[in-house]
Amino acid sequence: MRQKIVHVTEALGGGVLQYLLLLANSQARAGDDVVIIHSMRSDTPSSERLDRLFDPRVRRRVIDMKTAVGLHDLWTAPVLAMVLRSENADIFHFHSSKAAAIGRISAKILGIGDRVLYSPHGFSFLKKDISPRKAKAYLFIERFLHALGGHIVTCSKSERLYASRLLGRSDRISVVENAVELxxxxxxxxxxxxxxxxxxxxxxxxxxxxxxxxxxxxxxxxxxxxxxxxxxxxxxxxxxxxxxxxxxxxxxxxxxxxxxxxxxxxxxxxxxxxxxxxxxxxxxxxxxxxxxxxxxxxxxxxxxxxxxxxxxxxxxxxxxxxxxxxxxxxxxxxxxxxxxxxxxxxxFGGHKFFSSYVRLYRQLLNGPQGHHPVVVSDYWIEGAKK
Incomplete structure (x- = not known):
């Protein structure tokens, strides 16, 4: 089934870039309409290089999303909301904390929260270079945003355990392990x-x-x-x-x-x-x-x-x-x-990674009836229909 999928990330470098290259390119090759909305940071490759890396059928849109929290977010949020509304996608997939925070609030306002996924790529509240007070603040924000709706997709079993214990609503938390093109x-x-x-x-x-x-x-x-x-x-x-x-x-x-x-x-x-x-x-x-x-x-x-x-x-x-x-x-x-x-x-093969997301997206589009969290591994399957 052909779908329109919009990925949103403030960071498009390092591991997030490799993740999106594997996922978005696989989706485009499968016939999906794929859009990536991102910002340009110091660690983001040039537009020319990104065009070479991504499948030519993947469309990119650049908006300014700052890493730090500040007054600029008051401008970024409505801009992102307008872009999301204009794309009218079947699935909205947010990556990393900043884009996901702004994106999930925008999705709630637009009434599309039931079509939202969030991949943390490492929760902010687990960072070791912040104070305990800031970590608690990040955890509070994650709990608030998770309560708004949407589905969290963690990249490891350990990350899912943390999310389930600290955020609640484990029925809206799944695992699709990171992968590489072998x-x-x-x-x-x-x-x-x-x-x-x-x-x-x-x-x-x-x-x-x-x-x-x-x-x-x-x-x-x-x-x-x-x-x-x-x-x-x-x-x-x-x-x-x-x-x-x-x-x-x-x-x-x-x-x-x-x-x-x-x-x-x-x-x-x-x-x-x-x-x-x-x-x-x-x-x-x-x-x-x-x-x-x-x-x-x-x-x-x-x-x-x-x-x-x-x-x-x-x-x-x-x-x-x-x-x-x-x-x-x-x-x-x-x-x-x-x-x-x-x-x-x-x-950790790319085919398993892609097929896991096909299944998860289908569950999201079919609604909560009969939904079970997807957990992907050869060694353990938790809550998934066999």
Whole structure:
């Protein structure tokens, strides 16, 4: 059934961009009428690059949505409401907190709340760089907005558990796990285990990713035949404060296709984040056949099977010790890397991701009768009709 789907996001970079590329392009290829409404931030690719990345049938509209909360939102809200009204879509899918906040209020005013989905990509109230008072305020706002209507789509089982406990109305909270296009991943480099060990990570250098942790690991573990690489970049102040260039290489921004080829030439992936939704970079690393050492947080623990595809670390010392263990044991690296690739290919494919959204959209359009939250995984299905 052909549908008109409008995606709205204030942020169109990093993981949100990869998510929308996979979803919107799949929807356009399936014959849906797809529109993406977004703003242009410092981390948003140029319009020319976005046109190359998205299917030509995906239409984009740019409006100014600021990241910070302020008086400008009084202007943004009616503008977005007019745009939503003009599009007259079957489904309105909001991404990330800011666009979803403005969008859900606009949807309520327009009387289209029953056709709204919200993908948080990591709840704001779980951030570690804000005060407890601000976290409580964000939680209050999320509860208020959830009460207005619409359906929350979390990207991991852990995120759904938090949402159900803290926001209520679990019948309007589902899971569709993040995914990647697996056809982009070739077999791992055959020279792994017979050359210098490369330990890598990927993403934007921000407080969320705890880059000082990766720098400390690199400084302690770096020696002859062991290299550390951070694929990505960040604001100059963040880089200068948290990245030790004597201990690791910072590559700067690279295209996704090149990143995936680079991952195949690495040996260990380390992700030291303080909070996540479900990191796409980690899924990509596992699909590339890399054993991972990650902080034991929401999202990470949904991707890595401790002791099988990598290690979940409870603190900084464990992050270092597990990384050292993999550096020193090539057989363990190869075994875990093979398990990681096999697991990723079974669980995080783009086809399952797209078909899960087809099902969820259909449930939303058919109304509440017989609706059950969709939870997608090979390993657990909760509340879904089989």
């Amino acid at each position: 056809t982009d991943f070739s077999e791992s480099d055959a020279t792994r285990g017979r050359r210098a060990v490369t330990v890598c990570t990927a993403g934007r250098v921000t407080y969320q990713k705890a880059p000082w942790r990766f720098s400390r690991i690199a400084k302690r573990a770096k020696r002859d035949a062991v290299d550390f690489v951070w694929f990505g970049d960040g604001e100059s102040t963040a880089v200068s404060e948290w990245i030790d260039r004597d201990a690791l290489e910072l590559t700067g921004w690279i295209e996704s296709s090149r990143l995936r080829k680079q991952l195949a030439e690495c040996d260990v992936f380390v992700l030291t984040s303080l909070w996540e939704g479900m990191p796409i970079a980690l899924i990509e690393a596992q699909a590339a056949g890399l054993p991972a050492v990650v902080s034991r947080i929401v999202g990470n623990r949904d991707v890595v099977i401790h002791g099988v595809t990598g290690f979940l670390a409870n603190n900084d010392e464990e992050l270092f010790l597990y990384t050292e263990r993999l550096i020193n044991d090539s057989a363990l690296r190869m075994r875990m890397g093979a398990a990681a690739r096999e697991f990723a290919f079974r669980r």
